[in-house]
Amino acid sequence: MDPTSETPPAAPSSPVATGGGLATLSVEDRPAADALPLDQREVVFDCEGVGVRYDGKRALRDVDLRIHANAVTALIGPSGCGKSTFIRCLNRMNDLIPGASVDGAVAYHGENLYHPQVDPIEVRKRIGMVFQKPNPFPKSIYDNVAFGPRVLGMKDQLDDRVEQALRRAVLWDEVKDRLKEGALGLSGGQQQRLCIARALAVEPDVILMDEPCSALDPISTSAIEDLMLSLTNEYTVVIVTHNMQQAARVADMTAFFSVDQGETGARCGVLVEVDRTDKIFTNPAHERTEAYVTGRFG
């Protein structure tokens, strides 16, 4: 199948000044900041030469990547290309894996995330994460969303905060009458939106999503994709996905990762190319990208 055929056509109202227009949404739906071309927007993450080793074995190397504010950046690529490893560098979740070490520089709003004085706890407050498999806590819906505010001491007007987070995650109408019921009783798609609400409740700056829809049915996937697009009004979203159509539907920028096989046979993830999504899917600069997005590889 040709994935590019799934790419929605550039919105006709999109002014040429934005560099051809974004492939995902018409300008009317986007916030004012969107009027700026992507590459002129604020840089949230500026990664230089980022690599990761697990127990000394290199899993990812030399990633140079800029992630811009109020946009969705998708990381795509075949299995083992290090895209999940990379996204976990952005909120220092790799710190939790014994034996993992990160090199290179990750600047977050200009500050080095891996500076010795940076507290990973503070990093994760600002940079939320949603995981591949929905992982609600085994307690009530309300308590799930309230967990973050409670541990971070944001206890004033907790009810409002929970409601706001659930509304922004487009879950409020489905759960408002059963907030005290167990979260594990929700469907998979609802659980994932609950996890997004949980991340939103601590008012982060960035939401990282590691294959958030891979365990979900198409309807739930569609709901979460709509949600991602609406989130860019206030947040910067980075998403890892196996699904190229998904990247084409939701992402403003797409980064293609692939696997390099070294002389010793060791496999290592690399960033091949990053560009606007429409460019990646219609006119990529690299042959490897083209081979992947047209389905000839991976």
Add this chain to the structure above:
Amino acid sequence: MNTAGRIAGERAGVAVRESLAGRRNRSVAAGVFLGYLLLSTVVGLVALAVLLATILHDGLPYVDAMLFTNSPSADPERAGARPAIIASILVAVVLIATALPIAVGTAVYLEEFAPKGNRLIDLIELNIQNLAAVPSIIFGILGLAFLVRGIDLGPVLLAGALILGLQMLPTVIIASREALRAVPDSVRQGGMALGATRWQVVWREVLPAAIPGIATGSILGMSRAIGETAPLLMVGAATFVSFNPGLLTQYTVLPILIFQWIKLPQEMFQGLAAAAIIVLLVILVAMNGFAIWMRNRYERKW
């Protein structure tokens, strides 16, 4: 369907029937195995039933108010088990107050905070496993040397309860670690990703999720300790206590009283011993039942 088709169909039917019939030999073997399994189960159950029936037959006539209100006495007509019942309850309270928090704390540290692959930690883990296999009389000797004589606590209830607590530690630690390990890592990751500290994640999410398993293991460990005799003989649980015991007085517990009564020549004491066994069994069954109820009530599917 035409005739040829019908004949072909019947042939196929015969072939299927024959191939199915070929399994009969195997089903004989399966039957024999099933019979063996049933027999094993029946042997265990019958032994238990005979024991229970004997105890109930001998003891039930002696289960009366006097058993619960009177002190042990040389006169079987007036002898009761009140001090021993009180002592057993006190022992349980001391276990809950001392051994339980230590065991759960150890389990949480080893499971959630201890550095992985550290030699010292590995050694500690190995020793906890070994501790569970140490014969109870050895714990009694340790209690005698260290608690009763070493720090000169004397042969008091607290010393006995502490040594039972020590003996119970490995069981509860191992059960608690299993319960903590059953909480999926995604819960910890989810909490950490929200900016919670490891401590907050453990205290607010992991530990509550593991409580049913920890409680089950603790109650099973405690019920074993309540029924224990050997270490208490070593630390000097007196057999004739006619007063209500306190933490720092001499004491006797139900298993020791039973042991004592059974040794006496008068036939009535045998009946009293059986009655005390019934009381002990009721306490233990109640504790285990509570553990099972807890497990079923709070069991979670991830």
